[in-house]
Amino acid sequence: MRKFMNLIMLLFVFSILMIPQPAFGNQKTVYVVPVEETVEKGLYAFLKRAVTTAEAEQADAIIFELNTPGGAVDAAGEIGKLLTSSDVKTITLVNKQALSAGAYIALNTDAIYMVPGSTMGSAAIIDQQGNTAGKKAESYWFAAMKSAAVQNNRDPLYAVAMADETIDLPQYGAGAGNLLTLTSDQAVEVGYSEGTVADLDELLQKLGYADADVRSVEESFAEKVARFITHPVVVPILLTIGSLGLVLELYSPGFGVPGFMGLSALLMFFYGHMVAGLAGFETLILFIVGIALVILEIFVPGGIVGAIGTISILGSLFLATDNVVHMGISILIAIGISIITSIIMIRVFGKKMSLFKKIILTDSTNTESGYVSNRNRTELLGLEGITLTPLRPAGTVLIGTERIDVVSEGEFISKDQKVIVVKVEGVRVVVRSKQG
Known part of the structure; x- marks a missing residue:
C-alpha cells in the first residue's frame, strides 16, 4: 500500500512539473x-x-x-x-x-x-x-x-x-x-x-x-544575397553581364561560357528581387517567355516575334522593381556597356582571343588559299570574232566555234561586225570594233 501511495505522489508531482509555468x-x-x-x-x-x-x-x-x-x-x-x-x-x-x-x-x-x-x-x-x-x-x-x-x-x-x-x-x-x-x-x-x-x-x-x-x-544567407543583389550599384552590373553574355552567345555555336554567365547573372537578379519581396514568379516566367521568343526569332524571321520577346524581357525587369527610374537607368547602362564592350572585344581582341576564333570567321576565299570563284578567260585576249547580236553595249560574239557573252567599251556595234577582245576581267570580256 505504501508503495502504491508513493507512486501516486510521484505521478502527481510529475504532472505538476509538466504544466507550463509562467516565467519568474x-x-x-x-x-x-x-x-x-x-x-x-x-x-x-x-x-x-x-x-x-x-x-x-x-x-x-x-x-x-x-x-x-x-x-x-x-x-x-x-x-x-x-x-x-x-x-x-x-x-x-x-x-x-x-x-x-x-x-x-x-x-x-x-x-x-x-x-x-x-x-x-x-x-x-x-x-x-x-x-x-x-x-x-x-x-x-x-x-x-x-x-x-x-x-x-x-x-x-x-x-x-x-x-x-x-x-x-x-x-x-x-x-x-x-x-x-x-x-x-x-x-x-x-x-x-x-x-x-x-x-x-x-x-x-x-x-x-x-x-x-x-x-x-x-x-539568413538568402537575405544577405538579396541585399547584395538589390544594391543600386550591383543591379546594372548584373544586367550588363547578362546582356553581354547573351549577345556573345548568339554568335557562338552551342551553349558555352558566355551564355552560362549571362543567364546566371539574370537569374541572380530575379532571385535577389524575389527574396526581397520585389518580384514574384510571374516576372520570372515573363522573362523566360521573352528569352524563348528572342531565340525563336532566329528560326522564324520577320521581327515580330523578336520584338515581342524583347518587350517581354524589358517588362519583366521593370516589374521586378518599384523604382522605374532607377531600373531604366540600369538598363540603359547595361545596353550601352554591352554595345561598347562588344565592339572593343571583336575589333581589338577578336583575332587574339581563342573564344573569338570560334565565333568569328577569319578565313577568306582568296586565290592564294586555292579558291576559284569563276573561270578566268584570259586566253581570249587578242582573239577576233563576229558579233551575232548588236552590242548595246552587251551582246554575243562568235569566237571560233564558241558563243561568248561580251560587252563593248561603250560604243554601239551592229550585228555581223568583226571585233577583237581587248580586256578580260573574270567572266567579263570586253571587245572593240575591228574597224576601230
Whole structure:
C-alpha cells in the first residue's frame, strides 16, 4: 500500500512539473536586430521578417543596432512605414553611425540611444551619380525627415537641417553648405537621443531589460544575397553581364561560357528581387517567355516575334522593381556597356582571343588559299570574232566555234561586225570594233 501511495505522489508531482509555468518575475522578451552596411530593398525584407517575428512572439521591445552610411531613399521610406506601424516598442542604438537613410530610420523609432563617439545626420538626398537630387525629390525628403521627427515629439528643425544645408545652426557646425551631423552628446542636448550608453548590455540594463529574454535576429544567407543583389550599384552590373553574355552567345555555336554567365547573372537578379519581396514568379516566367521568343526569332524571321520577346524581357525587369527610374537607368547602362564592350572585344581582341576564333570567321576565299570563284578567260585576249547580236553595249560574239557573252567599251556595234577582245576581267570580256 505504501508503495502504491508513493507512486501516486510521484505521478502527481510529475504532472505538476509538466504544466507550463509562467516565467519568474514576468520575464520580458527583447529582440535585437542589426542594421548594417548600405540601406536597400534587401534590408527591408530582413527587417520585415524581424518585426513580424517579434510581433508574433508579443515581444516587449525591438532594439535596432544601427551602423550604416545610408542608402536608397525609397527603401528607407518603406522601412520607416514598417517601424511606425508596429505595435512593439522600437528602440535604436546608434553604434558608430546612422547617416543619411540611417538617420531617417532612427527617427522613425520610439527611442534613440547612442554609444560614445557615434554620429547621426548628414541626410542629403543624392542620385546614383552622386549628385544632389532635383528640387522635387529634395522637397519630398525634407518633408519625410520633418514628419519622422514630429511623430516622435522631436524638434523637426534638426531633422530638416540634416538634409538641408541652408539651415544655419553654427553651434552644431550646420549651415553655409554643411549638413547637420550630431554627436552623441549633441543628440542628447537637442532631444534626439534619450541617452548615451557604452554598449548593448548597458542599454538593456538602463531600459529595465537586464533579465529579459534577449533574442538576436540574424540575416539568413538568402537575405544577405538579396541585399547584395538589390544594391543600386550591383543591379546594372548584373544586367550588363547578362546582356553581354547573351549577345556573345548568339554568335557562338552551342551553349558555352558566355551564355552560362549571362543567364546566371539574370537569374541572380530575379532571385535577389524575389527574396526581397520585389518580384514574384510571374516576372520570372515573363522573362523566360521573352528569352524563348528572342531565340525563336532566329528560326522564324520577320521581327515580330523578336520584338515581342524583347518587350517581354524589358517588362519583366521593370516589374521586378518599384523604382522605374532607377531600373531604366540600369538598363540603359547595361545596353550601352554591352554595345561598347562588344565592339572593343571583336575589333581589338577578336583575332587574339581563342573564344573569338570560334565565333568569328577569319578565313577568306582568296586565290592564294586555292579558291576559284569563276573561270578566268584570259586566253581570249587578242582573239577576233563576229558579233551575232548588236552590242548595246552587251551582246554575243562568235569566237571560233564558241558563243561568248561580251560587252563593248561603250560604243554601239551592229550585228555581223568583226571585233577583237581587248580586256578580260573574270567572266567579263570586253571587245572593240575591228574597224576601230
